[in-house]
Each structure stands twice: as C-alpha cells, then as structure tokens.
Amino acid sequence: MFIVVKYGDNKQQLFNPKCLAQALLANIRERCGCSEDDVLDLSDEDGNVKRISKRLDEDPEIVFRDRESLILVKEIKMTSSEGAEERLYMPLLDQLEDDDSFIKRLNSSGPKRGAKRLSTTAGGSGKAASSGPADKANNGGSLSSRRVSNSGARLSVDKGGSRRSSRIK
Structure with missing residues (x-):
C-alpha cells in the first residue's frame, strides 16, 4: 500500500502509511521541506x-485507500x-492556495478541538479578511492563503458588522 502526497508547485511524493502517524508525518515533513513548527495533516482531493x-x-493506514492522492x-x-x-x-499545494471553495471545504467539517466558530451571532457572517489589498473583494467570508499568511500578520474578523483583530500564533 502507498499514498501520493501532493504539495508545493505541483510536486508529489509516494509514502508508505504502514507506520505510526507520528512517523509518517515526520517523513512527510522531511521529504516535503516543511518546518518543524508546522502542524501538518492530509486531506483528500475533496x-x-x-x-x-x-x-x-495510531496506524494511519486505516484512513487511507491504496494509491490515494x-x-x-x-x-x-x-x-x-x-x-x-x-x-x-490551509493547503500546501500551490494550485489550491487561492481556491476559496476548496479552502471552505477543508474548514467546514465542524469545529476543531478547542476552537470557537466565528459566526456565533444570529445573522453573523463569520467573515475573515486581511487588511491588505487582496481583501478588497471579500469573497463571502471564505478564507484563502492570500489572507492568512505564515508571517503572523493581523487579520480582521468581521462578525455581524463589527471588526475584530486576530493574530496567527
């Protein structure tokens, strides 16, 4: 059994998932050139x-299909x-960095552990955008990598019309 991991500028690597998830992620981190500080995971193409x-x-093999991309x-x-x-x-595959519909699907599978959802008020939009030029056309509250930078930039969260700042840890 093997899986294909896509990343970067349309690069891909083969991995054997028959190991502990910790070992698989360490191997992915090393071979794909990711930082030790990055919290990595995998998503299917949907x-x-x-x-x-x-x-x-745990053994991550049970969540993958053979030859899954x-x-x-x-x-x-x-x-x-x-x-x-x-x-x-956020996807680390360059061609999906600006794909708002893919990013929305990545983050729509329910609240993450320890997370508080953005749209908590009735009628609140839960929109998030940056203060840079890329957010001039706010795409209905969806996030993209051009709005979430790795540099710890401030983000503004528009919740029911009020603006609040957020900082990436």
Missing part, C-alpha cells in the same frame, strides 16, 4: 481532512482579540 495529526500513536495541509492557529482560538487548515 477537502476532507484526515486528522492524522490528532492520532499520532492526498493534499498536504497545514493547521494554522488564530486567536481573536477576545481570546477565542480558531484552527484553520
């Missing part, structure tokens, strides 16, 4: 996150000015 990073001492994703932690923590997944 945007369903496998969440193997939450089960490090997977997208390398990174978990990004954000904290609002109110102290609420939100965990978002």
Whole structure:
C-alpha cells in the first residue's frame, strides 16, 4: 500500500502509511521541506481532512485507500482579540492556495478541538479578511492563503458588522 502526497508547485511524493502517524508525518515533513513548527495533516482531493495529526500513536493506514492522492495541509492557529482560538487548515499545494471553495471545504467539517466558530451571532457572517489589498473583494467570508499568511500578520474578523483583530500564533 502507498499514498501520493501532493504539495508545493505541483510536486508529489509516494509514502508508505504502514507506520505510526507520528512517523509518517515526520517523513512527510522531511521529504516535503516543511518546518518543524508546522502542524501538518492530509486531506483528500475533496477537502476532507484526515486528522492524522490528532492520532499520532495510531496506524494511519486505516484512513487511507491504496494509491490515494492526498493534499498536504497545514493547521494554522488564530486567536481573536477576545481570546477565542480558531484552527484553520490551509493547503500546501500551490494550485489550491487561492481556491476559496476548496479552502471552505477543508474548514467546514465542524469545529476543531478547542476552537470557537466565528459566526456565533444570529445573522453573523463569520467573515475573515486581511487588511491588505487582496481583501478588497471579500469573497463571502471564505478564507484563502492570500489572507492568512505564515508571517503572523493581523487579520480582521468581521462578525455581524463589527471588526475584530486576530493574530496567527
């Protein structure tokens, strides 16, 4: 059994998932050139996150199909000015970085452990955007990598018309 992990500028690597999730993710991190600080996971091509990073001492083979193509994703932690923590997944495959529908599917599978959903008020939009030029056309509250940078940039969270700041940890 093997899986294909897609990342970067349309690169892909073969991996053997017959090991503990911790070993698989360490091998993916090394071979795909990711930082030790990155919290990595995998999603299928439909945007369903496998969440193997939450089960490090388990055999991840049971969540994969033989020869399955997977997208390398990174978990990004954000904290609002109110102290609420939100965990978002961003694809590390360049061609999907600006695909708002894929990013929405990545992050629509319910609240992440320890996370507080953005749209908590009735009629609240739960929109998030940056203060840079890329957010001039707010795409209905969806997030993309051009709005979530790895540099710890501030984000504004528009919740029911009020703007709040968030900082990526």
